[in-house]
Amino acid sequence: MLFGAVLSAEGGPVELSEGCIVMENAVLRGTRRNPLRLGRHVLVGPGSYLTGCAVDDDTFLATGSRVFNGAHIGAGSEVRINGIVHLRTVLPPRATVPIGWVAVGDPAVILPPGDHEDIWAVQRELDFPGYVFGLDQPEPGHSLMPAICDRFGRALDRHRNDRPLNPSPSDIEYPFNV
Secondary structure, three states, X not given: OOOOOEEEOOOOOEEXXXXXXXXXXXXXXXXXXXXXXXXXXXXXOOOXXXXXXXXXXXXXXXXXXXXXXXXXXXXXXXXXXXXXXXXXXXXXXXXXXXXXXXXXXXXXXXXXXXXXXXXXXXXXXXXXHHHHHOOOOOOOOOOOHHHHHHHHHHHHHOOOOOOOOOOOHHHOOOOOOO
């Protein structure tokens, strides 16, 4: 793991297999419903965000890639710069999500970011509010944000007494000379 990378197992397990590299400022987060699991020899590029997903062996997730809850990326795949693998999407082995494109659905359909209507046609059926937050789809003209923020606020409240850890440099084990 490189500087600024975050592994958050508070919501659910985070498992990294042998040979994984997590680069600067990447965030990997497990969820109660979906642990985060990386297979062997997975490279997670700088600034990437993965939550509650499974990534099989020998996979490259480039800078700024996003992989969401319940997604599964097959072995030998590539998600290129700023590529997105959406909620509950299954990407087959050796698939490529081009720079900035979106993979959505099971089986995955890979679409350019400008095809919002086509992306939404698949994404709507994946039920983001229900799958991630346990909430029903809102009526037209209504927002789920008050309920979502209330749930997050209550969950984060348990940290109100947290204090930062300040290990001394001698407490840190480095894999190479610094």
